[in-house]
Amino acid sequence: MPVDPNNDPYYRLRHSLAHVMAQAVLEIFPEGKVAIGPPIENGFYYDFDLPRALTPDDLSTIEAGMRQIVARDVPFLFREVSADEARQLFHDQPYKLELIDGLAQGLDENGETAKGDTVISTYRQDTFEDLCRGPHLERTGQIDPASFKLMSIAGAYWRGDEKRPQLQRIYGTAWNDQAELEQYLWRLEEAKKRDHRRLGKELDLYSISDEVGAGLILWHPKGAMIRVIAEDFARQAHLKAGYEWVFSPHIGRAHLWETSGHLEFYKESMYAPMDIDGEAYYAKPMNCPFHIQIYQTHMRSYRDLPRRYAEYGTVYRYELSGALHGLTRVRGFTQDDAHIFCRPDQVEEEIGRALEFSLYVLRAFGLSDFTAYLSTRPEKYVGAPEDWERATAALERAVETHQLPYQVDEGGGAFYGPKIDLKVYDALGREWQLSTIQFDFNLPERFGLEYIGEDNQPHRPYMVHRALMGSMERFFGVLIEHYAGAFPLWLAPVQAVLIPITDAQIAYAERVRQQLVEAGLRVEVDTSRDRMQGKIRRAQLQKVPYMLIIGKKEEEASAVAVRLRSGEDLGAIPLDACLARMQEEIANRT
Incomplete structure (x- = not known):
């Protein structure tokens, strides 16, 4: 995952080591061709076109070469060059020449129109010079030779295009010192031990069958028992918090999904329709249109609001096979879904209640370290600006009232409303996306939702989507890894x-x-x-x-x-x- 040089304290170190690694590789393979090498979360990588396939034994040789370069304590030197100078400098490096041609045409390294002016610049250390914007450390000697390690070799298509050459990517990790590196390596080993896919099999919790289909979970008795306990606890907590339980079908007519907009905006993630009595029906990717139908069965008064509908609703979404991952990325899953219909004057209280309730339930499962992400109005949106401002302010006040650390994602909201994403840190400090509180100005308009106000006139209610655990499958996967399969007594399938x-x-x-x-x-x-x-x-x-x-x-x-x-x-x-x-x-x- 790319990282922001302005926010990542390791950016300069890892970027510098990517260049040091490239130099070490070219010293071993002088005829090698280099592509790109950015810093990423927890480390760095570089892509190479080499005369032979690398082996794990090569990593230790390359590491030794990197430490020799570090020990030379040479400076990282920046300069700007013209396109012609750059072509001359990299005349025997075809991937760099392609990048230079793009920069000369105002394109970035991904071949897309660059934001702002494109400047061609390089960084040089010792005998190696590379196209680069930086920033870097001042000298290689600032790198602790015991603070980095090369981790793995993988294949990677040039510019992510399977029709382009396949390169060899070397991944590395880097930290401030040896102690930080050892701590990171320990976390990796601990993560392997906690992998829910391994523990799920060893503890006989769940399985995935080729006969049933990829991304579809079979809950075994022990795993199902944990799910029953978790659902029962959360169900009772919902009732005490003023939610009403509902149930809805697994399929719905095409017209429903046309009205909701899913067939227009979300069709690629929906499964093919089935023909029932000459009409097209779709497996539901979301529960919200069904809850709206329940709301619309009666004319609602302002006195009837808020209405809080909750459901353990199983939905089906198409995921590419390469994206599937145990319990945490599946094709059929059960959301602990809720939708709140309220008046504008109730919205702030309802947001506060939803957030407080989410924190209460997650803490009951032993998850207590949170960061909130507040996503605000994008350039293209539906609804009135004043509604967006009111909703966003309510979300912001809620996280501040509960003294949660939070970050603002300016313009990161969906077109239909702002949201809070509540991310949880597990026992290893890894971040998981679980709870979401999402405003929606779109569906109330599409379905013509109304309530009769004190003035005896129809008004449009606010609608809030709230997923607390996210999905039972993903939440279960998080719990397995958080507890390393050693569930607390109240959750243990066999106590x-x-x-x-x-x-x-x-x-x-x-x-x-x-x-x-x-x-x-x-x-x-x-x-x-x-x-x-x-x-x-x-x-x-x-x-x-x-x-x-x-x-x-x-x-x-x-x-x-x-x-x-x-x-x-x-x-x-x-x-x-x-x-x-x-x-x-x-x-x-x-």
Whole structure:
């Protein structure tokens, strides 16, 4: 992902290292051709056309060459050149010549019309000179030789066009010092361990079947149990917050999607229509038109507003196969969707309520670090400017009232309204897009929504879209990685495993299980022929929170010996005390 040189404190370092890497590669392959090499999030890359395919062993050789260049402590020197001078300088570099021709015609490096004047400039360090706007460090010696690492090799088409030559892209990462680098590498390794696709299989939570289709999730009993618990908690929270639950079909007539504008603006993401009684029907990509239909079944008075409709609505959107990714990018998913219909004078209170409610639910799942992004009116928009100003001000006041750090994305709103995107940071500090609070001036107009005001005249209500978890699939993927599969007790699909030491304790274990189940716990008994330590190890691998071991002494004392999945041994505890401990932990959602 490209980064902004004005906002990224690592930009100069990483940009400089991209050039150092290019020099090191050309010192190994003098006949090589260079393309482009920008800094990106967490690092940098450079694309090369080389006489042979690179191997992972080449990365260490290139790294050694980079450290030699760093040790020379040579300056990065900037200069502007004419197009003819640039062509002469890069006469044997065809990719650079193509870029130079574009710059001479007022195009940027992507071949699009440049914003402002195009200036051809270069940066030189040591024996290497490259087309570049900068900025860079002053000298290579400012780079800590232990602060960077080359990570991988990938294929990349020139300018992203599959009809153009395929180049070899080398990715690297760079940080201020070795400690930062090691911390980043640790996070990468930890992310691999937490990958929801791996844990989903190991913990038997979900699967994707080729027979069913890519991007379509099969929820296994354990994964489904977590979903049921999460949905039940959020459903009750919605009811307490004044939402009304609704249900809507999975398909709708083409006319509905024509009115909503989806067939005009969103058709590429919708699946092909099906013919029913000679009419075209589409699988729904969104729930909003259905909630509008529910609103329109009655003439609404100003006294009836606000109306808050909530639904776990399953929608279907076409995603390219290359974009699919486990639970977090799918083709069929269930949104915890809500739509709020309100009067203009109610809008600020409703936005505040929606934001506060979103924060409450997310925090209940252990997600507590947020940043809000406020997207404002774009150049092309629908609705009156004063409505946009009122809605945007309400969104801004809401995030300020809740003391959330936020950034303003000027002009980043959709054409139909401003929005707040609530992004959450997980246990590794990674950012996930979850909740959205979105104004909509478009659909109320398209569907002719009305309410009768105090003046007995029809008025247009405001409409607010609100997705809290985003989708159950994506949210589940985030939770798996946030907790590394070790869900808190209230969410764990199996909360305790009873482990009888010998067959003589199986009957007592079954009585204990029944008592715990009647108290509302999810408990299993391991009656396998394995030894006790093997049973404990299996439960730990399945990340079961409590292992309750039962021997002759525990049975005689109506107790259980408690082991936690962390490995902590609490010793023998009376069964009633163990149950009380677990119930308190569940009630506090710790």
